[in-house]
């Protein structure tokens with residue numbers, strides 16, 4: 031069967047092997063072992079630039095890459111070089127953003143339950159924005175800032191309570207979610223904040239969830255945001271930034287891109303509202319994670335066994351749910367593609383080595399006749415992949431390599447058995 035070209039950056043070379051920008055994935059698997067995350071640096075740059083350009087008709091935009099999607103130092107450095115800011119949700123992510131040299135003014139700190147030490151780090155570091163999610167957090171920030179003799183720049187996260195169609199785990203802007211403040215509580219937060227000596231009220235924040243491709247949901251949420259902005263204007267509060275959060279979905283399988291529709295919708299609405307409410311020229315913040323990195327990476331995994339039970343064929347591979355959680359956790363269907371041989375018409379379930387029935391990457395996957403030693407690539411694993419991995423079943427986490435034109439670099443070493451126990455202690459030993 032004729033091999034098809036998969037993606038712009040993934041094609042089949044003259045040996046019939048799948049490659050990323052000409053780098054043979056069979057060779058990479060032999061050289062670096064499996065399971066192996068392979069990232070395409072150029073794809074990250076392309077995605078970032080596409081996102082940035084979609085908003086370039088508005089003069090003041092900050093794209094704060096959501097570090098949680100992939101906080102690898104090399105990945106974050108590429109985005110910092112491109113000019114991205116950072117959306118962080120923990121002291122760890124803040125540490126990484128500062129480590130790669132992101133200008134603190136371009137750092138936004140979100141999170142529903144930020145710790146005292148984390149807030150202290152953010153205030154001391156004089157970052158651009160802390161988005162507050164409770165009245166108690168606001169009081170805590172005032173207290174810490176006062177102790178440090180600093181001023182903290184804050185926004186309030188509104189929970190807009192709009193319907194969103196995505197996996198329930200990925201919904202954050204509904205009544206039942208823990209995130210943000212409802213309209214009335216958010217107003218109260220602004221009233222309180224305006225009176226606080228060590229707080230500078232700078233903005234407003236929404237984030238309704240992740241892997242959302244219905245642009246209408248973003249529009250409804252933004253309308254709620256502007257309702258609050260309008261109320262604040264009446265109270266004499268002028269905001270310097272409007273933070274629309276992240277959440278733009280991709281089509282796993284690479285068929286459709288919703289970015290243009292997303293950008294057009296939000297920009298049109300924003301322009302109209304800015305005019306109506308006479309808001310000046312606030313900075314617009316976006317916090318994309320998945321859109322920027324998801325399709326930059328594949329996970330290479332080798333077939334250990336093939337078997338047939340109860341009339342079903344199973345391919346058992348060396349990557350598990352500990353290495354890549356999304357299928358087990360969200361039932362996510364990631365494309366699985368043969369690397370060393372052409373496509374075929376057999377149907378297989380693809381399972382990992384973990385002792386859990388959820389450790390299945392796909393069912394009824396169309397593959398060629400498989401045998402031990404074959405290689406498979408799981409697509410679109412660049413977001414929420416390695417960062418959600420664990421050592422479950424005492425499995426060292428996989429290595430990550432970065433392809434950047436001709437250069438291949440290890441950007442995360444494979445963990446070892448010693449790593450598994452390096453933090454464990456036996457009492458009195």
Ligand code: LLP
Pocket residue numbers: 096098099117140141200237239240241275276277278279317318319320321356360413414
């Ligand atoms: N901003 C905030 C406040 C967030 O909570 C998130 C993601 C983002 C931005 C970035 O969202 P993105 O553009 O990547 O959709 N592990 C899940 C996704 C969890 C997303 C959590 N928050 C998954 O693999 O589907």
